[in-house]
Amino acid sequence: MALYGQSGWFPGTQKKENLGYPTQKPLALMERIIKASSNEGDTVLDPFCGCGTTAHAAEALGRKWIGIDISKFSAGLIRDRILHNFKYLNADDIDLRGTPESVAEARHLARQDPFEFEKWVCGFIGAEGMFREPGEKGADGGVDGVLKFYPVREGRKVKPEYAIVQVKGGNVTADSVKALHETVRRYEASAGVMVCFGDQLGTVENQRVKATFKDAWGSYPVIQGFSVESLLSDGQLDLPLYGYKRRGAMLSL
Numbered sequence: 001m002a003l004y005g006q007s008g009w010f011p012g013t014q015k016k017e018n019l020g021y022p023t024q025k026p027l028a029l030m031e032r033i034i035k036a037s038s039n040e041g042d043t044v045l046d047p048f049c050g051c052g053t054t055a056h057a058a059e060a061l062g063r064k065w066i067g068i069d070i071s072k073f074s075a076g077l078i079r080d081r082i083l084h085n086f087k088y089l090n091a092d093d094i095d096l097r098g099t100p101e102s103v104a105e106a107r108h109l110a111r112q113d114p115f116e117f118e119k120w121v122c123g124f125i126g127a128e129g130m131f132r133e134p135g136e137k138g139a140d141g142g143v144d145g146v147l148k149f150y151p152v153r154e155g156r157k158v159k160p161e162y163a164i165v166q167v168k169g170g171n172v173t174a175d176s177v178k179a180l181h182e183t184v185r186r187y188e189a190s191a192g193v194m195v196c197f198g199d200q201l202g203t204v205e206n207q208r209v210k211a212t213f214k215d216a217w218g219s220y221p222v223i224q225g226f227s228v229e230s231l232l233s234d235g236q237l238d239l240p241l242y243g244y245k246r247r248g249a250m251l252s253l
């Protein structure tokens with residue numbers, strides 16, 4: 001069953017630039033517009049910034065930039081995109097506003113808008129969102145996001161594998177952990193990650209299958225819990241090359 005695959009992209013956008021936004025503009029086009037309409041040191045504003053092509057082009061051309069997007073998914077994606085492409089910047093150089101910065105704020109978002117909470121988590125951990133529209137119940141088939149990672153398998157070409165991400169802003173039940181395992185099997189993914197608040201991790205731990213998968217560097221739990229608390233303190237999932245990917249490798253593949 002196909003887990004991945006994008007439904008095409010905006011004409012002129014290079015395949016290596018593609019971040020999965022169907023309306024993503026080519027970087028070269030944005031660079032041309034910015035060069036023609038501003039000078040170095042000016043500030044470029046994109047109030048519908050999506051996956052951040054304007055920010056990318058502005059940074060490359062020595063402009064300051066501000067991006068605004070209604071979707072909280074956008075912020076994490078752009079942060080990773082910029083950090084990957086401009087190694088002289090670090091996370092503190094990017095001022096993110098309007099996304100949760102503390103556990104209390106994350107809980108508030110989870111209560112107030114579970115759908116945006118889900119998007120924010122996926123954007124933050126570098127997962128591609130498989131979002132349903134509000135009201136479109138159950139259309140995600142138990143998949144809130146998909147993480148692509150690269151196990152090191154000796155003597156074989158490095159091929160991506162996938163982890164299914166399920167986000168729970170409330171209680172995690174035994175049934176939801178079982179359902180995640182079932183979804184991992186159904187999609188033939190390598191792993192399943194339940195992202196929840198720290199006080200719910202015990203349920204994941206108690207219910208998770210003890211199975212692991214291996215690569216040349218170690219072994220990793222097939223079902224794992226990841227707390228919002230770890231996410232906010234830049235914790236890493238237990239997946240091969242995941243830390244490397246978080247620093248941006250995913251965006252160039």
Ligand SMILES: C[S@@+](CC[C@H](N)C(=O)[O-])C[C@H]1O[C@@H](n2cnc3c(N)ncnc32)[C@H](O)[C@@H]1O
Pocket residue numbers: 021023024025026047048049050051052053054068069070071074
């Ligand atoms: C066409 S996409 C932008 C793609 C971007 N130009 C690129 O190439 O990366 C439009 C974006 O506008 C955002 N959007 C829609 N309504 C908005 C609103 N009222 N305020 C801010 N952003 C909004 C959407 O979430 C979406 O990410």
